Amino acid sequence: xxxxxxxxxxxxxxxxxQKITKAMEMVAASxxxxxxxxxxxxxxxxxxxxxxxxxLRHANPDFKHxxxxxxxxxxxxxxxxxxxxxxxxxxxxxxxxxxxxxxxDWQQQGAEVSLCxxxxxxxxxxxxxxxVQTLATVTHLGDRPHVSDLIGTVKVMLDLYKEGKLDRLFxxxxxxxxxxxQKPVVRxxxxxxxxxEDKLQKLWDYIYxxxxxxxxxxxxxxxxxxxxxxxxxxxVACEMAARMVAMKSATDNAxxxxxxxxxxxxxxxxxxxxxEISEIVGGAAAV
Amino acid sequence: xxxxxxxxxxxxxxxIFSGEASMVFAPAVMGEIGIAPRHAPLLTTLxxxxxxxxxxxxxxxxxxxxxxxxxxxxxxVTVLADTALRAHDLDEAAALQAKQRAEEALRDRGDxxxxxxxxxxxxxxVAQIRAIEKLRKIKG
Numbered sequence: 001x002x003x004x005x006x007x008x009x010x011x012x013x014x015x016x017x018q019k020i021t022k023a024m025e026m027v028a029a030s031x032x033x034x035x036x037x038x039x040x041x042x043x044x045x046x047x048x049x050x051x052x053x054x055x056l057r058h059a060n061p062d063f064k065h066x067x068x069x070x071x072x073x074x075x076x077x078x079x080x081x082x083x084x085x086x087x088x089x090x091x092x093x094x095x096x097x098x099x100x101x102x103x104x105d106w107q108q109q110g111a112e113v114s115l116c117x118x119x120x121x122x123x124x125x126x127x128x129x130x131x132v133q134t135l136a137t138v139t140h141l142g143d144r145p146h147v148s149d150l151i152g153t154v155k156v157m158l159d160l161y162k163e164g165k166l167d168r169l170f171x172x173x174x175x176x177x178x179x180x181x182q183k184p185v186v187r188x189x190x191x192x193x194x195x196x197e198d199k200l201q202k203l204w205d206y207i208y209x210x211x212x213x214x215x216x217x218x219x220x221x222x223x224x225x226x227x228x229x230x231x232x233x234x235x236v237a238c239e240m241a242a243r244m245v246a247m248k249s250a251t252d253n254a255x256x257x258x259x260x261x262x263x264x265x266x267x268x269x270x271x272x273x274x275x276e277i278s279e280i281v282g283g284a285a286a287v
Numbered sequence: 288x289x290x291x292x293x294x295x296x297x298x299x300x301x302x303i304f305s306g307e308a309s310m311v312f313a314p315a316v317m318g319e320i321g322i323a324p325r326h327a328p329l330l331t332t333l334x335x336x337x338x339x340x341x342x343x344x345x346x347x348x349x350x351x352x353x354x355x356x357x358x359x360x361x362x363x364v365t366v367l368a369d370t371a372l373r374a375h376d377l378d379e380a381a382a383l384q385a386k387q388r389a390e391e392a393l394r395d396r397g398d399x400x401x402x403x404x405x406x407x408x409x410x411x412x413v414a415q416i417r418a419i420e421k422l423r424k425i426k427g
Contacts, residue, residue: 041301048297048365052358056330147299147369206358209317209331218332219356222367226299 018254025247032240082122089246098184173231174238
């Protein structure tokens with residue numbers, strides 16, 4: 001039977017841990033709300049830019065930019081967005097599993113795989129792997145990632161794609177389904193998959209300043225950047241949601257442990273008192 | 288008769304403006320352009336500067352953009368801003384500081400990339416200051 005004092009110390013330590021996890025849960029909840037707002041704010045840009053690209057492609061069906069042309073996939077790149085900090089349940093692990101599965105698929109098809117990592121958890125994980133090349137990394141974007149932090153990293157991959165050293169580019173990040181569930185997805189960034197190709201309107205063209213090629217290049221680049229940015233923002237929302245849930249269960253578990261320990265403590269205290277009384281009684285009887 | 292054009296100004300980090308306008312001015316790469324309703328389709332990139340939107344009610348809105356693209360269709364103008372903030376949100380002191388920093392960097396003359404970056408920053412800072420000055424005149 002552990003001593004009464006030891007149990008009391010243990011209860012106190014559990015209580016302080018519980019306070020910390022409770023605070024983390026609440027912080028994550030408020031950050032999640034803000035991240036969700038930012039997630040919504042990124043949507044108009046992506047919609048508008050997609051519309052412009054759609055118009056451009058309608059206006060110039062024969063203009064082929066490398067970002068739009070399918071090539072034999074000999075080398076594949078992945079941009080993996082993970083979190084910077086842990087204590088977020090299985091969020092990162094699930095993401096890495098999905099990445100590894102996608103990577104294995106491509107490797108079996110004989111394609112070379114290289115990575116671009118956003119977030120320090122990803123950097124730590126894939127460093128241990130060793131058999132893939134990591135081309136670019138960026139970490140510590142914080143809770144409010146900015147497009148300017150991502151431009152350089154994305155450019156590394158875009159340049160390789162343009163040089164023909166990459167034939168496919170994928171983005172791996174978590175999708176915010178709801179507070180309780182986040183799902184890792186692998187999405188193709190390059191070549192750009194065009195949607196709603198069917199609604200070809202009457203033929204018209206823009207006036208271009210300077211040239212159509214340069215414009216398309218700039219707009220496609222911004223489109224990719226905005227997609228990566230969107231992924232990064234969504235990943236923050238996922239991180240916060242996952243952390244909130246993880247911390248909530250940690251708080252609940254700490255509560256359960258404290259309850260159990262409290263019972264043991266009460267029993268131990270009672271046993272000690274009973275022992276003392278019986279000793280006194282026994283001593284008195286002997287006199 | 289439609290005498291207005293719908294304007295959307297968006298940046299990757301959020302929507303900035305959406306509404307009707309009777310006239311839009313934007314700093315295109317080839318020079319400032321004015322867009323009236325039913326303008327011919329035009330696509331061009333923007334340099335750092337201010338986008339002015341005149342509403343049918345006669346109000347004028349200023350938005351600072353540090354580059355981007357503009358798509359014009361007869362009844363629709365879309366500004367894809369790289370980073371755009373409301374002009375009155377701009378911190379004049381920060382703009383001046385940025386200009387000083389950029390000038391210092393220019394004087395140092397590092398490699399070509401640094402010079403190009405500094406020049407871009409200088410252009411941005413000058414445009415920000417001009418936007419603020421214009422706003423002041425209107426208010427004052």
